[in-house]
Amino acid sequence: MPAPVKLYGAGIFIAAIGSMRISGRRRNVVLFIVLGSIMVGVAIALNVTWIILNWRSLVPLLIGIPFFILLIAGVTLNTIFLVREVRRNERHDAFLNAVTHELKTPIASIRLYLETLQRRELSEEKRREFYDIMFQDSEWLLATVEQVLKAGELGQRTQDQMRQPVDMRVLVREGIERTRARHHLEPDAITLVEEEPVALPLIVDGNVEELKSIVLNLLGNSVKYSPDGVNVQVRLGTRNDAWIVLAVTDNGIGIPPAQLKRIFKRFYRVPARNVLTTKGTGLGLFIVRTIARQHGGDAFAESPGEGRGATISVQLPRMLHTVEVQKLEAH
Numbered sequence: 243m244p245a246p247v248k249l250y251g252a253g254i255f256i257a258a259i260g261s262m263r264i265s266g267r268r269r270n271v272v273l274f275i276v277l278g279s280i281m282v283g284v285a286i287a288l289n290v291t292w293i294i295l296n297w298r299s300l301v302p303l304l305i306g307i308p309f310f311i312l313l314i315a316g317v318t319l320n321t322i323f324l325v326r327e328v329r330r331n332e333r334h335d336a337f338l339n340a341v342t343h344e345l346k347t348p349i350a351s352i353r354l355y356l357e358t359l360q361r362r363e364l365s366e367e368k369r370r371e372f373y374d375i376m377f378q379d380s381e382w383l384l385a386t387v388e389q390v391l392k393a394g395e396l397g398q399r400t401q402d403q404m405r406q407p408v409d410m411r412v413l414v415r416e417g418i419e420r421t422r423a424r425h426h427l428e429p430d431a432i433t434l435v436e437e438e439p440v441a442l443p444l445i446v447d448g449n450v451e452e453l454k455s456i457v458l459n460l461l462g463n464s465v466k467y468s469p470d471g472v473n474v475q476v477r478l479g480t481r482n483d484a485w486i487v488l489a490v491t492d493n494g495i496g497i498p499p500a501q502l503k504r505i506f507k508r509f510y511r512v513p514a515r516n517v518l519t520t521k522g523t524g525l526g527l528f529i530v531r532t533i534a535r536q537h538g539g540d541a542f543a544e545s546p547g548e549g550r551g552a553t554i555s556v557q558l559p560r561m562l563h564t565v566e567v568q569k570l571e572a573h
């Protein structure tokens with residue numbers, strides 16, 4: 243059917259435009275850094291010359307040295323500000339391109355199938371197939387909107403929110419089943435490895451919907467960035483009995499070492515072609531880290547390099563069981 247081909251081609255075209263814009267911004271960053279370095283070098287040379295010419299005069303030295311120090315600091319701060327602004331604009335552009343693709347693609351797909359249903363006489367089996375595809379596209383559209391709204395909500399939220407004991411074992415198992423169903427995966431595509439005995443409770447004092455969002459975003463990312471076949475391993479255990487650690491490992495496109503910290507920034511996507519041609523808004527890992535930190539934990543990324551998969555880990559403070567608290571108090 244030509245529809246998916248057209249939609250895929252449109253996605254590549256949008257990604258290519260975004261890539262060209264990013265390349266232009268990178269050239270601007272390099273230009274600002276070079277100009278800033280030259281200006282700092284000139285200021286330092288003038289400062290040294292001033293000191294050499296006036297080393298016997300106390301007053302010119304006392305006036306000149308602080309002036310040149312302020313000048314150098316001003317040039318340095320201005321260069322840093324310009325580079326940060328360029329990078330922020332780059333992330334915003336990448337986000338707009340991604341969201342445009344994420345919204346337009348399912349809408350165009352739904353419209354195309356509706357027009358086909360309206361204009362042609364189709365068998366009941368074919369109609370059901372189209373209904374299923376439109377339902378999946380509507381879920382994709384809804385998930386994108388919810389992710390954008392969630393990111394905005396997290397950016398303005400305070401720490402005060404309703405919390406309750408949440409069993410991470412139950413949450414992770416439900417998340418795995420939901421991800422398998424959403425992406426039509428075989429049972430062995432995502433495997434769960436529990437590193438702790440079942441008797442040991444893995445409870446977090448938190449918001450169940452937000453913790454569920456962590457699990458689904460981690461699993462969704464691992465599936466999305468595994469174009470050559472999904473083989474995801476989920477590990478759930480503890481660290482020093484005080485932390486619950488959830489680690490999701492895939493064998494996908496991997497992450498360059500220089501990008502491991504940046505991928506948690508809002509709107510940020512790794513500037514590589516295999517990433518830009520994959521659907522995404524650059525908000526998933528930002529949401530994961532923000533929620534983890536609001537719960538007193540954090541998120542981390544590891545990867546051997548491009549094409550060698552990645553591991554995203556989240557650690558959350560473990561809520562001690564009553565028996566464990568009594569044992570600690572006894573000691």
